[in-house]
Amino acid sequence: MGLTAAPPPDHAALLQTLVARARNGDAAAFSELVETHYDGIYRTAWRWCGDRHDAEDIAQEVCVKLGQAIAGFDGRSAFSSWVYRITLNAVRDWQRAGARRGRHADAYAEITPADQQAEQEEAATSRQLWSAVRRLPEKQRDAVLLVYAEQLSHAEAAAIMGIREATVSFHVHEARKTLRVLL
Structure with a gap:
């Protein structure tokens, strides 16, 4: 009787399970979803706004919005697409708020030798x-x-x-x- 390796985990099924648990109020599942997607949220926010501090603020705002909206996620689109949409909307809100205040965000490179x-x-x-x-x-x-x-x-x-x-x-x-x- 030989041993066989366990099949690789089905990431899509695991994600669906996490989403379902988070939609039902499971804080640990929601935390895992945020942890899994945070780098992508931050990276997206940075590319749109070009400033590390603003991108961090936007990413945190997206995480709050995800918590408020997760129960309404209906699964018609991929979860990652839904997260992107929320991130893009948060960036647009940030841009509109910045325009009202007259702010302009530019990315600056660190000067090196x-x-x-x-x-x-x-x-x-x-x-x-x-x-x-x-x-x-x-x-x-x-x-x-x-x-x-x-x-x-x-x-x-x-x-x-x-x-x-x-x-x-x-x-x-x-x-x-x-x-x-x-x-």
Whole structure:
């Protein structure tokens, strides 16, 4: 009688179980969901706003919103898509609030010694690119960030944005043309 390895865990089924438990008020399950998704929430918020402190604030706000909204998650979309939507809405709220206060958030690179010149130039180029992306019209910016920064397919981005896949492709195409002018 030989021993066989246990089958690998089905991550989708595990996620569904956690979501169901969290929807029913299980704090430990909710905590595990937040822990699993927090890095993605923060990364998304940072790419949209470009400032570490603001991204932390947005990520914390998203976690609060998730706690308030988890009971209403109906499973029609993937949980990760639902989390992205909440994150994007929180970023847009942050941007609107910042515009009302006259705030402008820019990402700043840390200045390093001259022996790091190539890294500084690469960081400056990257910073300029993301700064230009953040100045794109909303739909173009969202499409570019989801497709290039989050490395989602056009279909996944379409599901998150609530539009057709072809429309995502159009927004990405238009963003490229706009970025050529901005850069």
